[in-house]
């Protein structure tokens with residue numbers, strides 16, 4: 001007999017396809033999307049301030065005046081005028097004078113992550129990542145059967161001595177480290193930012209140890225109180241592949257991101273991208289280029305910042321008010337805060353209970369490769385209104401308190417959903433519901 005009762009093609013998949021697993025929250029997704037649930041789970045940008053009328057005009061004029069080009073295939077590397085504008089955007093990250101010829105336009109930075117995994121990871125290779133790290137990147141690495149080793153962070157981001165120690169230990173064991181994946185600004189999920197002092201130190205360690213850095217920076221322009229710190233790329237351009245995206249500073253539906261890479265890696269990225277998608281969206285690139293040229297895009301990013309700052313403030317004051325037994329990070333930008341629960345509480349096991357109380361979050365386990373993180377949760381403040389954020393945290397505090405009582409009385413809280421059922425063994429997830437990224 002071939003396959004299984006559920007999938008007759010089970011035996012036909014490549015081995016790596018068996019590494020794709022559904023997200024912890026996917027099962028709850030239909031419930032979580034209901035309007036009565038306050039979702040602190042989603043990472044969806046809030047687009048309510050976009051100038052839709054003007055964008056509609058712009059799309060119309062693009063089709064009328066340049067339709068034949070905009071609806072045609074384009075270059076695999078991406079449209080040159082847009083690559084020049086991308087270099088201007090990167091000056092805000094202190095990347096000055098970047099060569100547009102080193103930029104590769106991708107379908108969101110997610111595709112750039114996937115291309116990097118495709119180009120660099122053989123089965124069993126080590127990828128270093130922050131502890132915790134972005135679930136969508138861990139999924140790409142897992143699909144290539146990498147072994148992700150987490151490196152400790154504190155409130156100033158990745159800890160240089162921990163990085164040095166980890167590299168030294170792995171090299172001694174003869175392991176092959178392919179790159180360090182890092183999100184220096186307003187990290188997803190922890191909300192912390194790599195300090196200015198640590199940036200040249202991290203860059204120098206990786207340069208010295210010949211470890212490539214994959215610097216992922218989708219949130220860089222969303223700092224609440226100050227302009228961006230220098231990108232790692234600005235310290236070590238030959239050691240860093242820098243990823244940017246317009247998803248958070250403009251709109252994720254554009255599906256446009258980019259990689260800025262050393263020359264030889266750029267060549268490989270173009271070839272791998274052509275194999276995957278032939279060319280990035282020409283219409284999207286020309287539309288974006290028009291937006292960047294004709295509209296005060298930086299002003300728009302600043303107005304996003306102040307909207308998110310208000311929501312961050314609502315989240316932090318609600319946590320102060322309702323969750324005195326927890327601790328949390330204090331993000332200076334971006335979408336997320338990382339909450340540590342009282343000892344003994346398991347955020348993953350508690351989630352069904354939270355959803356019944358009409359509030360949702362993502363359990364910390366989603367952001368680790370090795371099953372850690374149960375004592376944490378990621379709360380996002382980007383999408384709900386400040387009032388809903390407060391109400392969501394209030395509901396959550398009821399769930400946490402009830403769970404704490406259970407732990408105090410019986411030494412254990414809620415039992416993980418499906419525990420004991422091999423079909424539902426809890427494990428790290430790799431294919432998150434898009435809303436949770």
Ligand code: PMP
Pocket residue numbers: 043107108109110111134136183188216218244245246247252255256257437
């Ligand atoms: N990196 C990080 C850290 C993210 O949080 C996300 C999306 N949430 C991405 C990459 C992918 O973004 P996109 O493909 O929309 O550019």
